[in-house]
Amino acid sequence: MSAPATTPSSHRRALPGSAFLTAVRGGTPMHLPVWFMRQAGRSLPEYRRARQGTAMLESCLTPDLACEITLQPVRRYGVDAAILFSDIVVPLKVAGVGVDIVAGTGPVIESPVRTAADVADLPHLDPAQAEPVAQAVRLLTAELGDTPLIGFAGAPFTLASYLVEGGPSRNHERTKALMHAEPATWHALLDHLAELTLGFLQVQVGAGVDAVQLFDSWAGALSERDYREFVLPHSTKVLAGLADAGLPRIHFGVGTGELLGAMGEAGADVVGVDWRVPLDAATRRAPGTVLQGNLDPAVLFAGPDVVDAEVRRIVAEGHAAPAHVFNLGHGVLPETDPDALHRVVELVHSLPVRA
Numbered sequence: 096m097s098a099p100a101t102t103p104s105s106h107r108r109a110l111p112g113s114a115f116l117t118a119v120r121g122g123t124p125m126h127l128p129v130w131f132m133r134q135a136g137r138s139l140p141e142y143r144r145a146r147q148g149t150a151m152l153e154s155c156l157t158p159d160l161a162c163e164i165t166l167q168p169v170r171r172y173g174v175d176a177a178i179l180f181s182d183i184v185v186p187l188k189v190a191g192v193g194v195d196i197v198a199g200t201g202p203v204i205e206s207p208v209r210t211a212a213d214v215a216d217l218p219h220l221d222p223a224q225a226e227p228v229a230q231a232v233r234l235l236t237a238e239l240g241d242t243p244l245i246g247f248a249g250a251p252f253t254l255a256s257y258l259v260e261g262g263p264s265r266n267h268e269r270t271k272a273l274m275h276a277e278p279a280t281w282h283a284l285l286d287h288l289a290e291l292t293l294g295f296l297q298v299q300v301g302a303g304v305d306a307v308q309l310f311d312s313w314a315g316a317l318s319e320r321d322y323r324e325f326v327l328p329h330s331t332k333v334l335a336g337l338a339d340a341g342l343p344r345i346h347f348g349v350g351t352g353e354l355l356g357a358m359g360e361a362g363a364d365v366v367g368v369d370w371r372v373p374l375d376a377a378t379r380r381a382p383g384t385v386l387q388g389n390l391d392p393a394v395l396f397a398g399p400d401v402v403d404a405e406v407r408r409i410v411a412e413g414h415a416a417p418a419h420v421f422n423l424g425h426g427v428l429p430e431t432d433p434d435a436l437h438r439v440v441e442l443v444h445s446l447p448v449r450a
Contacts, residue, residue, distance in 0.1 A: 107303050107342070108236060113243050115175040118418040119306060119343040119365050121385055127410060127419065128175035129443040130245075131436060132347075132367075133426030134168040135180040138433055141167050151196040152188050155181050158230040165235055169242055171433060172440045175420075176243045176306070179232065179299065183249030183310060184257060186295035189225050191218040192258075200262060207261040209273065211280045220291045225298040232302035243306060245345070246299035250311035251288035251329040258284070267316045274325050285329040293336040300340045308345040309333060309363070315350025322354050327361055334362035345387060349425055355380040370394075370424030375415040386416040389424040395435045396428075402435060406442050414450040 110116055114124035136142035145163055146154050154160050164180040184194050184202045193205025208214060235244050257263070259270045274281045296307050314326060334344050346358050347367030359366050359381035366384050368377045370391035377386055394405050406421075413419030421443045427436065 107305060110241055110243055110305060112241060113175070115243050115420060116305060116343065118420050119345065119385055121418050123418070123448055126444045127421055127446055127448050129421040129440050130174040130176040130178065131168070131423055131427050134174060135165045135178060136167070137427045137429050138431040139167055139171060151182060152185065155185050156189070156227040158227050158234055161231040162234040162238065166238060169239065172437050174440060176245050177235065177239055178245040178308065179235070179247050179304065181228065181247045183253060183312065185228065186220060186225070186248060186291055187254065190220040190291060202257050203262045204258055208258040208284065209269065211283065214280055214284045214287060217287055220294045222294060222298050225295055229298050229302040232299055232304055236303040244304045246296055246304035246307040248292045248296045248307070248309055250309050250314070251285045251292055251333065252314050252326045253310065253312045254288045254292065255284050256313045267313065274321070281325060285326070289329040289332040293333045296333070296337060300337065300342065304342070306343040306345065307337060308347060311346070311348040314348040314354060319353050319357055323357055327357055330361045338362065347387070359384045365420065367422065368424065374409060374412040374419065378416040383417060385418045385420070386413060387420040387422050389422065390439070392423045392425055392428050392431070395431050399438060402439065403442060406439055407446065410443065410446045411450070
């Protein structure tokens with residue numbers, strides 16, 4: 096089953112003054128744009144109040160709650176983009192895979208996928224199953240005014256790792272064993288997940304998101320050789336399937352410094368960089384690509400003077416790229432002081448876009 100072709104959404108807003116959209120398209124915005132991964136909640140007391148008594152996946156699939164949580168950091172920080180409140184495993188859940196998010200553990204798969212027969216039994220995604228996500232997007236585009244909305248999905252490799260391991264893994268030993276020992280089964284699995292991911296993103300595009308980000312959280316566990324052989328073709332399939340949608344595509348992974356060149360070849364307009372690689376070095380590894388990043392989330396605990404210096408350094412290094420969207424190098428940590436993030440936004444907006 097192939098995902099349908101993506102066409103530009105009739106619901107998408109015209110946002111000609113958006114600093115974020117200008118930057119991700121390689122232009123020079125009026126000010127340097129900034130948003131934060133995992134900004135929708137995590138450290139906000141209003142997020143904890145909104146989600147009290149509601150499980151994570153239920154929160155993601157309750158449109159008015161997902162809308163409210165997505166809006167909270169936009170109100171609080173004045174960021175230049177909102178990102179849909181969701182989770183990497185939401186498309187698996189709505190397609191019918193037995194998965195839950197266990198507090199203190201993360202996603203747990205009811206029946207791990209480890210054989211060709213398991214792959215063949217995986218359900219496909221019917222776009223109607225993702226209607227709660229589409230409804231949340233429509234609510235948000237009506238509320239966000241001039242702020243763009245970023246759609247969100249996990250990349251095929253990261254979804255495969257959860258499915259094969261049965262949950263989070265430090266070493267990805269079952270995943271790598273399947274990849275190398277049964278490459279035909281592996282590629283069948285990732286091809287299936289690429290279709291599922293593409294279909295999930297197409298639902299969001301059709302509902303009116305202004306950009307999309309593909310998260311490959313665990314790709315940094317791979318060598319460049321293995322990434323190119325076992326992962327790149329499938330991430331490329333997802334990003335290529337969105338090429339006709341007319342909206343920017345962002346690709347991000349954790350610990351992927353050695354993979355930045357390959358990730359830049361997957362077809363995204365923007366590559367996210369974690370804190371391990373300076374942005375001026377990253378632009379040499381992925382030349383001609385707009386960059387996003389890359390303040391270490393832990394630095395936000397070091398005090399205003401340290402944060403100020405790090406933000407200025409990163410902005411200066413970002414001048415080497417064709418364009419730069421300021422972000423953290425990974426998600427907001429739960430105990431982060433919201434005032435620290437607010438100060439980062441104010442400082443980034445005050446700094447020159449170009450050297």
